[in-house]
Amino acid sequence: xxxxxxxxxVFNSWDACQEQVEEFKGARFKSYPDRASADAAFLAGPPxxxxxxxxPLFHPADPNNVPLPDSIAVDAACAGNPGDMEYRGVYTATxxxxxxxxxxxxxxxxxxxxxxxxxxxxxxxxxxxxLPIYSDSKIALNxxxxxxxxxxxxxxxxxxxxxxxxxxxxxWLANNKITVPLRKWETEDWGEIPADFGRKS
Numbered sequence: 001x002x003x004x005x006x007x008x009x010v011f012n013s014w015d016a017c018q019e020q021v022e023e024f025k026g027a028r029f030k031s032y033p034d035r036a037s038a039d040a041a042f043l044a045g046p047p048x049x050x051x052x053x054x055x056p057l058f059h060p061a062d063p064n065n066v067p068l069p070d071s072i073a074v075d076a077a078c079a080g081n082p083g084d085m086e087y088r089g090v091y092t093a094t095x096x097x098x099x100x101x102x103x104x105x106x107x108x109x110x111x112x113x114x115x116x117x118x119x120x121x122x123x124x125x126x127x128x129x130x131l132p133i134y135s136d137s138k139i140a141l142n143x144x145x146x147x148x149x150x151x152x153x154x155x156x157x158x159x160x161x162x163x164x165x166x167x168x169x170x171x172w173l174a175n176n177k178i179t180v181p182l183r184k185w186e187t188e189d190w191g192e193i194p195a196d197f198g199r200k201s
Contacts, residue, residue, distance in 0.1 A: 003028035003046040010035065010042055039070055044096045067190055069093035071132040071183075072120050075195035076112025082153060085109070085162070087116035088195055089123070092134060095194045099123055106159035111166065113140030114149045116195075117182065118169040124180060136185040136193045144182060147173040 002008050005020035005027045021027035028046045067073075069092055076087040085107030088100040099119060101112075117140055120133045135141055143149050149166045153159070185193045192198075 003030075003042065005029060008042075010039055035070065039091075039093070041094075043091045043098070044094050067092060067134060067183075067185065068132055071134055072098065072124070073134040073185065073193050073195040074113070074116035074120050075136065075193050075197065076109050076116055077197035078107060078109040078112055082106045082108050082159065085112045086197075087112040087119070088197075089116060089120045090195045092194055104159070104162050104165075106153075106156060107162045108151060108153055110137065110139050110143075111149060111151050111153065111162060113137035114143045114151075115165055115169055117141070117144045118172055121176070121178060121180070122172055125176065130180050132181040132183055134183050134185040134193060136187050138184060141182055141184060144173065144178070 002011065002017055002020045005024050007020050011017040011020070017029060021029045030041065071092040072089050073092045074087065074089045076085060078085040084103050084105055086101050086103045089098045090096060091098060101115070101119070113135055114137075117133060117135055121144075124131060124133075148170055151166075153162075155163050187193065
């Protein structure tokens, strides 16, 4: 895996990696025992000198028993219902944050979960990735599959930005095919989703 070289990314052989780093000034690279670990380290970025690369939160195992580490997890937080809402996506194996929204007033948690899923889909399309996406919200997963956020929240001047995001998300879903698995995060079996904001009392 190459952080800094002629080309960067995860390579399947030392020969391919060596082509990118040999005689390349300041090359940063490292080998990993499996693809998931290498992908996680690449997304996390190179460690500072003297620091070890981040260890995966999950190791590859039976996908029927544990979440797939080579995936994206999304979650939302909302202070009130409605209230200040935000969402984010992380790489499941390490918890490395991939994207994070700003805080929007007068939103709901379900809307945040919906927007996070669509954001992850659009982000992957831009990055040419095809990782499974986990959400702990059945409602948001159903909204995405239906292509529409079926919220009962009423539009107001204060939440106009949220409704613009919903409009854009629904438009994206109407014009793009979902080609990656959308999966339910099983909190009771696996604990809190890695994208959780950690604000539960």
